[in-house]
Amino acid sequence: MTEEVAEEAVEQAPLLKLRDPHPVVMDDDAGLARAAAAIKAGTGPVAIDAERASGYRYSNRAYLIQIAREGAGNWLIDPIAMTSMAPLIDALDGTEWVLHAATQDLPCLGELGLHPAALFDTELAGRLLGYPRVGLGTLTEEVLGWRMLKEHSAADWSTRPLPEAWLEYAALDVEVLVELRDAMHDELIAADKWTWAQQEFESLLSFQPAVRVEPWRRTSGAHSVRTRRGLAVVKALWEARDDIAQDRDCTPGRLIPDSAIIAAALAEPASRGQLLGTKGFHGRGAKTYIDIWMSAIDHALTQDEEELPERTPRASGPPQPRAWADRDETAARRLDTARAGITAMAEANNLPPENLLQPDAMRRLLWEPPTTRDPGDLLDDVVGRLQWSGARPWQIAMTASLLTDAILSADH
Template identity: 50%
Template sequence: MDEFRVIETPAEFDDAVRRLLDGDGPIAVDAERASGFRYSQRAYLIQMYRRGAGTFLFDPPQIPDFSALETAIRADEWVLHAASQDLACLREVGLDPDRIFDTELAARLLGMPRVGLASVVEELLDVKLAKEHSAADWSTRPLPQSWLKYAALDVELLVDVRDRLAERLVEAGKSELAAQEFDAVLHRAAKPPAAEPWRRLSGIHAMRSPRNLAVARELWLSRDALAVELDSAPGRLVPDASILAVARTLPSTRRALADMRDFTGRASRTELDRWWAAIERGITTTELPAVRVPSDSPPPPRAWASRNPEADARLRVAKGAVAEVAESFGMPVENLLTPDFLRRVAWSPPANPDAASISAALGELGARAWQVEATSQTIAEAFVEASQSLRDATSTDS
């Protein structure tokens, strides 16, 4: 078996840059993080492959400056699978491509039934990839050889996959729309930090008491501070379910907290004073959080029939029409048009919802040109049909 070496010294790094420059064609890129183990989303291993150059496994914690590599390969096409998952951690170390080919996204646009890397490789290349280390703690040092082999295989076949997908995109007449989608992923703005990130607690929406919410907030903030300090995934310290159990119960003493069977996690008892202090802050604070957070998003569609029957009719008819267009394109409906865009236009349509105004509205929301062209006329016609149906129903009732 080949021995895989991790690049961690200046000499090894410089040699890798030279060899990548001497290679040919696109560069396959992947990154491994330690999600579920560490607080940060930094890359703990970066893999690259290029024909004529070989495979390179970089150790980011040991490489202080990736600028020479960035300069060498930035203008070349980078091939990534599910690029949106890796671009942020690559940019964190200074690696940012000018153009990409996203093999997962290409598979979706082609309507492939399974788009995970192992499934795509098997369908296109008839090669089975083992995925036994996909959820490993990549901050482990030294990295075992079996993990390095797994990581290398993730990029060694990726350029061949890219070529097969590119051929299929040409055959399906989807090369241009794929290019627009790749560019959109590459230039998508990062989401701004949430104003109240503690509201991401799983199950928090079912909590209706401001006091209980205040305790949940203080526990989340305390857990987050400890997670940052230890660089540990917060859920490993105290799971979300445990925070919500405490917030619902509101234990009256430190002892009562310690006796809670639902309060689990590796730091639930070792940091008991921390958690009890957070509970006390939540119980005594006068700064109570709002139960409902204002949002510019439309309400859940299940509420539309009673709150806005016209919008409900527009959405129902338009969803069916857009689904037919997606079927004709041979791709999932969410890749044809982001469902939230359709909901927003249906809830608050232009004053004159013809194809031109629907096109403008979709463009402002962020739909790509090909998506606008494929759906705007269909949506406009669906809105007219929905309006006519409501008028007919009203006329019949009267």
């Protein structure tokens, strides 16, 4: 062992291990009842995590739920096997949840009828506190001094039975989550940011995933398709693939990758043989669903011109910032001034600029600002617009005057 490696080994944080014997997965209604009773009898916040099968399944459903609470221990629950989640819903009623990256888990937990009355998001707390990296493993090591292994984070959690090593990994995700919450709570108070955090956590209680408009346009490589007819092929193949993936509950890319869709759109094949012979058209489902792919392509190639998708979708908001100077020089000055102010204020408060104010909210306000230039009325209008955009009170208090000044100064 070299001297450098030896020194690194000495400085490495101790590996986090389970304090109690490895929890057994509760995979029937009787097991869920036992878990729920123990959790309900526990005290304090409840650490919760969920494992999905991203990259393997179409759905975003939870395939494993991990829960830990003081006095209750650490529990693993298989929601797929349950006829009803009612016992757990009752046990969690009125409790504070502790999650890491809550927006990832809240949707799949909500599908099971599990909704928090209050929550603490350790990832969001890390951002507000200015930690440069906010992954669970990094924060656990930085704040608590425990090292976590993350080797199974991309596993197929729909696998049954779940391997023993995966179960230990899953249980460790909630093993010290409440301790991490308590330590970060103290840090937020010491940094005078607890009110900010409370408002952020409150906003998460009504979180809903964004609905993508024309999601097929996010096909990787779509920018290389230059014709509307070619884009129609991209759209038709993407939608056909999505329908199959949803029916089979598998990730669309496991049927044919985005690159295969683009290859077909550029080639515009006229027969199954031409499609299968197209360079780049491949995938597990390339031959299996060849009739469906060809039908989609035929439909796109025979569509009336007026039905074809536009090359550039109609934007519902302001243009990209790089285009502002050409479109509206005054708006560009407003944006430059505001950006500089937001960046400086964020640095002074040790947090990322996007957590001080969402960039989209700032751009929408500055592209089409209120018409009044009376300083008092303008400030009132800016506050109202920020409230409408979903900005929290602490964000508005810190940025409304700055944005008002940016609007006024750009006009001169």
